[in-house]
Amino acid sequence: MPTPDRPLRKLGFLTIGLFDPADPAAGHRSTLEIIELGERLGFDSAWLRHRHLQYGISSPVAVMAAASQRTSRIELGTAVTPLGWENPLRLAEDLATVDLLSGGRINPGVSVGVPMHYDTVKDQLYPDSADTEDFSYARVDRFARLVAGEKVREFSGKQGVVEEFSNRVEPHSAGLRERIWYGAASLKSATWAGGNGFNLLTSSVVFPGPDEEPDFAAVQQRQIRAFRDASAASGSNSARVSQGLVVIPTDSASSAQREKYQRYVDERTPRTSAPQGPQRMMFARDLIGSSDEIAEQLYAHQGFQEVDEVAFALPFSFEHEDYVQILTDIAGTLGPALGWARAE
Structure with a gap:
């Protein structure tokens, strides 16, 4: 097994929080129990995917609030919250509140772009402004400025006997702005994130440029390096990068679990053979096997070679006991x- 130049500094995991629509409460309780387990096992962070109109977590802020009261150390994040579904000011209020309740453990991961299947939901999501909403990077910038405590309005001070008003988002949580992550999958987005003071979340999806060879690991490596260059050029040398590949160690898995895991990987592997669609979306291969086998593959992965923290993604459709074994x-x-x- 290769010897790394530096050890992995932070170990995290990512879950979609899948639930049965006939009993959604049980799935949410399972997610909270998995986060509690993660803290007991020493994980540095737990991350929640954000899903709308699906059978996964639609309100990670609420789940993080609950998890913050069941844990004391593990960092909690979103990977990622699509800001096209959010009012940046209201989201800034909610995240600051939960960050304070957690003792400063929240890591908001965000992205922009037109919401998925927008035509099917825009009349309910933005009935009066669907055709004029701005889904560009400007939405992230506005969110970040609100989190940082920049002035929202001129009006502030007392009104009447007891009402007192602020000119910034309240509550304000110092340090939360520095913990905002951007989920980038293209060279353009990675460069923009670095130049604008965000941390970088990379995952198992990338969009190579039109002239780039369709090699997932090499594309991801270029994006991470571009992010670091842009970050340094903007005056920051402390920006963080996290990688989120799917890994399924089988060291303690039962034979039935190993068979199920392998079927899952086999069903997903064909999509990794070539870029998909007009944007040439590329998926990383799921890594399955013993921990030594997975470690060897990671050390050979050009994207992994660029990071010192990870948030390994849990498979979408497994059972609670499977996640316990994998974690x-x-x-x-x-x-x-x-x-x-x-972590102790």
Whole structure:
């Protein structure tokens, strides 16, 4: 197994929070239990995907609020919240509130763009402004400025006997702006994120440029390097980068689990063979096997070579006990194989 130049510094995991529509409460409780388990196992962070009109977490802010009261150390993040569905001012208020309740453990991950299947939902989401909403980077910039505490209006001060008003988003949580992450999958977005003071979330999806060879790891490496260059040029050398590949260690899995996991990977592998659609979307291969086998593949991965923290993505459709086994193997075997030291 290769020897890394530096050990993995932070180990996290990402979950979609899948639930049965016939019993959604059970799925949400399972997610909270998984986050609690993550803290007991020593993980540095737990991240929630954001899904709308699907059977996954639609309100990660609410779930993080609940998780913050069940845990004391593990960082909590979103990967990612699509801002096209959000009012930036209201989201800034909610995230600051939860960040304070958590003791400063929230890592908001965001992205922009037209909401998925926008034509099917725009009349309900933005009945009066659907055709004029701005889904550009400007939406992220506005959100970040509100989180940072920039002035919202001129009006402030007392009105009447008890009413007192602020000219910025309240509550204000100092340090939250520095913990905003941008989920980028293109060279343009990675460069923009670095130049505008955000951290970078990379995942198992990239969009290569029109002249780039369709090599996922090489494309991801170029994006991370472009982000770091842009970040340094803007005066920041402390921006963080996290990678979020799907890894499925089988060290302690039962034979039935191994068969199920392999079927899952086999069904998803064909999509990784070539770019998909007009945007040439590329998917990373899921990594399955013993922790030593996965560690060897990661050390050879050009994207992984650029990072010192990860948020490994849990498969979408497994059972609670499967996630317990996978997280236990990641924390107990794979993490140490990557040089990671458990948080205490």
